[in-house]
Amino acid sequence: MAQRKRVRNFANKLKDKASLIAATFSFKHHLSSIHVHVIRATTHALAATPSESTIAAVLGLGQHQKFPRACIDALMDRLHHTRSATVAMKCLFTLHNVVVKGPITLKDQFSHYPSYGGHNFLNLSTFRDDSDVESVELSSWVRWYAVVIEQCLTVSRIMGHYLHLSLNEQDHTQERNSSFFRLSNADLLYKIEGLILFVEQVSRVPESLHLQRKDLIYEVVKLVREDYRSAQREILWRLEELEKRMKDLDVGELNELVGYLERLEESKEKLVILFVNKIKYNGFWDLVKEVKKKGLEMKKEIEGKWLTVVTTKNTELTRSTNPFLEPGQIVLVPPLSFATGR
Numbered sequence: 001m002a003q004r005k006r007v008r009n010f011a012n013k014l015k016d017k018a019s020l021i022a023a024t025f026s027f028k029h030h031l032s033s034i035h036v037h038v039i040r041a042t043t044h045a046l047a048a049t050p051s052e053s054t055i056a057a058v059l060g061l062g063q064h065q066k067f068p069r070a071c072i073d074a075l076m077d078r079l080h081h082t083r084s085a086t087v088a089m090k091c092l093f094t095l096h097n098v099v100v101k102g103p104i105t106l107k108d109q110f111s112h113y114p115s116y117g118g119h120n121f122l123n124l125s126t127f128r129d130d131s132d133v134e135s136v137e138l139s140s141w142v143r144w145y146a147v148v149i150e151q152c153l154t155v156s157r158i159m160g161h162y163l164h165l166s167l168n169e170q171d172h173t174q175e176r177n178s179s180f181f182r183l184s185n186a187d188l189l190y191k192i193e194g195l196i197l198f199v200e201q202v203s204r205v206p207e208s209l210h211l212q213r214k215d216l217i218y219e220v221v222k223l224v225r226e227d228y229r230s231a232q233r234e235i236l237w238r239l240e241e242l243e244k245r246m247k248d249l250d251v252g253e254l255n256e257l258v259g260y261l262e263r264l265e266e267s268k269e270k271l272v273i274l275f276v277n278k279i280k281y282n283g284f285w286d287l288v289k290e291v292k293k294k295g296l297e298m299k300k301e302i303e304g305k306w307l308t309v310v311t312t313k314n315t316e317l318t319r320s321t322n323p324f325l326e327p328g329q330i331v332l333v334p335p336l337s338f339a340t341g342r
Helices: 002-024 029-041 052-063 067-081 084-099 102-111 131-159 172-179 185-203 207-211 213-246 251-273 286-305
Strands: none
Touching: 029 052, 029 084, 052 067, 052 084, 052 102, 067 084, 067 102, 084 102, 084 131, 084 213, 102 131, 102 172, 131 185, 131 207, 131 213, 172 213, 185 213, 185 251, 207 213, 213 251, 213 286, 251 286
């Protein structure tokens, strides 16, 4: 088994060298440098995580007017034509860096590939590398990572800005509060749902957490952790706004809010295990718990004021909101008669 692995690793090195040579001497000279940078960032060696300089070289292609689309096309071609879980993981890692650190030209090219992204646009839901046990385990990380990136782009479209804007760019408290003030309850809930969908996907991490000992997986989780921190901040800000509006929410909106927060809490355990408490929560989960509690109390209070109407002949119940009733109070209403007698 060890001998076979050494032979396979040697063959993979030859593949990478052959690909580099072919890219270097390509007849399409304007694409040559793009393919060289992409191949260097996505080699078959699991032990060799793409260096910062290698990633920077790929991101630097976005500075040239004609290169962004060709760069994304090269990465996607590499991703979709490989059978190696390591190469696929490195392609995704490079694409993720495009979203997090890349120039807007590269980000936009990727987010619009092939047609405004969307569910499974990376097309890796059935990816599997059966080379060995480790490759099979790594394949599950490839599938998970692809959906995380897809969901990251989806939630960015919902938010109206990339999730990865730095705190300096986004954390303008007065400006943010002003923008939230203009949003309806439905808008706030819609964006919270999108953010929670992203968090839920992050929490669906593969069981093979021991692979985090590999430098590549460690760096992947580190980058996803930054996404999660950004999502946390966005959720936190919107929960603070909804907490202020709690008395103005109707029962349907309260049901939505409580349901979303329950789903969020169900993700907590796996998130803590994945990130090994490396994230400072700054009261995040306390706020989630508090807002959910207030939402349940407000819902109970509104429902308690519903008027129960009981007829004597048929047991029919109808409800309406009566602010003058105490919670749980029942009012008996005599049966209606349509006779016109005096």
